[in-house]
Amino acid sequence: MHTLYSMQDSGNCYKLRLVMARLGIPFRIEETDILKGESRTPEFLAVNPNGKVPTLVLDDGRAITESNAAMWYLADGTQLLPDDAYDRAQVLQWMFFEQYSHEPYIAVARFWLKVIPGGREQKTGDQIAEWHSRGYAALDVMERHLDRADYFSGRACSIADVALYAYTHMASDGEFELSGYPAIGAWLDRVAAxxxxxxxxWRPAG
Amino acid sequence: MHTLYSMQDSGNCYKLRLVMARLGIPFRIEETDILKGESRTPEFLAVNPNGKVPTLVLDDGRAITESNAAMWYLADGTQLLPDDAYDRAQVLQWMFFEQYSHEPYIAVARFWLKVIPGGREQKTGDQIAEWHSRGYAALDVMERHLDRADYFSGRACSIADVALYAYTHMASDGEFELSGYPAIGAWLDRVAAxxxxxxxxWRPAG
Structure with a gap:
């Protein structure tokens, strides 16, 4: 059975819990609280030298880090990853967009403004304004795409949608206002359905 | 023939020029100077709403953005992308590492300290120090991996190596010092060979 080193409150970890739940893949969770330094212990760094969760350890002991890479491994050959070469490139395109242009602003705003106690006081107004400016720019790109497509690649929900759903569905935690994004709102409902x-x-039983 | 919207001085664009050169894929270049706003024109935004280069337009007119996604499309089925599922996940893992933990510091330092005229004066000492701190942390992770492996995934040079080579080989432009990283130095030589x-x-003839 796979082991997921996971922090329950992390959207990047949620991506993998959601994919394994949707695909019916059994796994166990090793709860890892990054706020307590549990991803920086020698034991953890032996598993992932980059010191980050999620880290997926396969039943044969090999590890995969980076949430979107681990999703690809789990989803290849399933309905969550299309077969067509161009559609697969689109899945990757939106997952790289998520990690470069979306997560560093929308997830990071949530982390400092909501998750970490006293986080707001450690950041300047300029930093918070930059997260919001760049985060809204990412939401604008998503809204434009979802105005003419139900999902991010191909005709069905894929791991690209899961990647973008994770932090978009709780963007309000980072003080983003989604009411001006009706196509995103409808897409969030489609993914959740x-x-x-x-x-x-949610976490797996046992 | 594919068209690459490219800025010659961009490492992300270089990744695609290098992959197509290595694979013997013919393409033409549409030089796009982001410093002159050429990635923000209505014509360009119609091709890539995220307003960034590189953008690869296939011979059938469909576009792929995000350098690492476009490399995957070009390299799948070639010696630059392994067949094994775990090795492929490792390629993605290191490409996501590159875009999240490496490029935002090592490429961004180069951009402001070397590429953009007067860039240094627009940034604070704290910002420059953070790029260096996080960039060296990424180099530390790479050095640890390359201490025990010739390449980032499997036994051969893949697009994961190309992704990390692009900005690592010119890290000194961002005022990073690589002399303390012998394994990275040897790997840079292996990739260039x-x-x-x-x-x-380099650019394609014609």
Whole structure:
């Protein structure tokens, strides 16, 4: 059985919980609280030298880090990853967009303004304004795409949608206002209505 | 023939020039100077709404953005992308590492300290110090991996190596000092010795 080193409150970890729930892949969780330094212990760094969760350890002991890379490994050959070469490139395109142009602003704003106690006081107004400016720019790009497509690649919900859903669906935690983004709102509802969908709080039994 | 919207001085664009050179894929270049706003014109935004280069337009007119996604499309089925599922996940892992933990510091330092005229004066000492701190942390992770492996995934040079080579080989432009990284130095030489390798200045004839 796979082991997921995961922090329950992390959207990047949620991506992998959601994909494994949707695909019916059994796994166990090793809860890893980055706020307590648990991703920086010698034991953890032996598993992932980059010191980050999520880290997926396969049943044969090999590890995969980076949430979107681990999603690709789990989803290849399933309905969450299309077969067509161009559609697959589009999945990657939107997952790289997520990690470069979306997560560093929308997830990071949530982390400092909501997750970490006293986080707001450690950041300047300029930093918070930059997260919002760049985060809204990413939401603008998404809205423009979703105005003419139901999903980010091909005709079905894929891991590109999961990647972008994770932090978009809780963007308000980072003080983003989504009411001006009706196409994003409808897409969030479509993703949450997929069979096997689970929320942030879910974890596997046992 | 594919068209690459490219800025010659961009490492992300260089990745695609290098991959197509190595694979013998013919293409034409549409030089796009982001410093002159050429990636923000209505014509360009119609091709890539995210307003960034590189953008690869296939011979059938469909576009792929995000350098690492476009490299995957071009390299799948070639010696630059392994067949094994775990090795492919490792390629993605290191490409996401590159875009999240490496490029935002090592490429961004180069951009402001070397590429953009008067860039240094627009940034604070704290910002420059943070690029260096996080950039060296990324180099530390790479050095640890390359201490025990010749390449980033599997036994051969892949697009993961190309992704990390692009900005690492000119890290000194961002005032990073690589003399303390012997494994990275040897790996840079291995990548540059691959058949068909071309440097930053290369462009296709015609």
């Amino acid at each position: 997929q069979p096997g969908h689970v929320g942030m709080g | 691959q058949p068909g390798h071309v440097g930053m200045g």
